[in-house]
Amino acid sequence: MRRIVHLSDIHFGRVDRDVAERVIEKVNEIGPDVVVVSGDLTQRAKTAEFLEAKRFLEKLPKPQIVVPGNHDVPLYNVFDRFFRPLEKFRNYITQELTPTFVDREMAIVGVNTARSLVVKGGRVNHQQISYIQNVMCDVPQEALKVVVTHHPFDVPEHHDERDIVGRAQLAIPMIAECGADVFLAGHLHVSNIGSTAERYRLENGKAALVIQAGTATSVRGRGEAHSFNLLEFADPTLAIHRLECRDPRGGFSIAETSTYMQTPNGWQRDV
Numbered sequence: 001m002r003r004i005v006h007l008s009d010i011h012f013g014r015v016d017r018d019v020a021e022r023v024i025e026k027v028n029e030i031g032p033d034v035v036v037v038s039g040d041l042t043q044r045a046k047t048a049e050f051l052e053a054k055r056f057l058e059k060l061p062k063p064q065i066v067v068p069g070n071h072d073v074p075l076y077n078v079f080d081r082f083f084r085p086l087e088k089f090r091n092y093i094t095q096e097l098t099p100t101f102v103d104r105e106m107a108i109v110g111v112n113t114a115r116s117l118v119v120k121g122g123r124v125n126h127q128q129i130s131y132i133q134n135v136m137c138d139v140p141q142e143a144l145k146v147v148v149t150h151h152p153f154d155v156p157e158h159h160d161e162r163d164i165v166g167r168a169q170l171a172i173p174m175i176a177e178c179g180a181d182v183f184l185a186g187h188l189h190v191s192n193i194g195s196t197a198e199r200y201r202l203e204n205g206k207a208a209l210v211i212q213a214g215t216a217t218s219v220r221g222r223g224e225a226h227s228f229n230l231l232e233f234a235d236p237t238l239a240i241h242r243l244e245c246r247d248p249r250g251g252f253s254i255a256e257t258s259t260y261m262q263t264p265n266g267w268q269r270d271v
Ligand SMILES: [Fe+2]
Pocket: 009, 011, 040, 069, 071, 187, 188, 189
């Protein structure tokens, strides 16, 4: 069985420090094959916040797939925002802006969707779509193929559709052709599981799950408890556990589990 821990929206600068400690404890106890962090490591892209984020990541298992979020791009310093938007992310977190993990059973690709021209929104570009296709089309079909972005490819029902990553209508069918199974994202501070079958017309590819992590540690929880996801994959079954922390003294524990089976037409929910 392969295990992926999916954390998002850490937001150093507005972090509940006790909860951050509980995340470190729990993720180390789980001991996943890969840790994914889908952006917003900081609140205001300040150096001190990035240093804290770096120390936090150093305490988590490796390998790690980490992508930046809109909060990791400086907002008020106009020069930094437009001329070196990801300089601190690259200096303190990783130089790699398309982090990739590939073995025979899993392929995980992260891409940066944060952009200087928009404050909150995000976008994928043609080069990133091609890169994802190249990696995914090259791995065995039965492998679990995972795309990681900060901005989501879908949003929960009744949620503002402007939060969907730009060019998603172009990207999803192209990535589906290479058999993507799962899209992991954050940004909304709300956990959710959806399917690309609901929003996108897929003629040559199967539908994928769109999995949203809540915020693991931010004090801005949008009414939800702190949470992160654990994915357990044993071909053809994928279990998605949402771990929650309602009280830092109690730490994180599984609040909900959803199980899906891979079929030739895509995922089928096991109920
Ligand atoms: Fe966020």
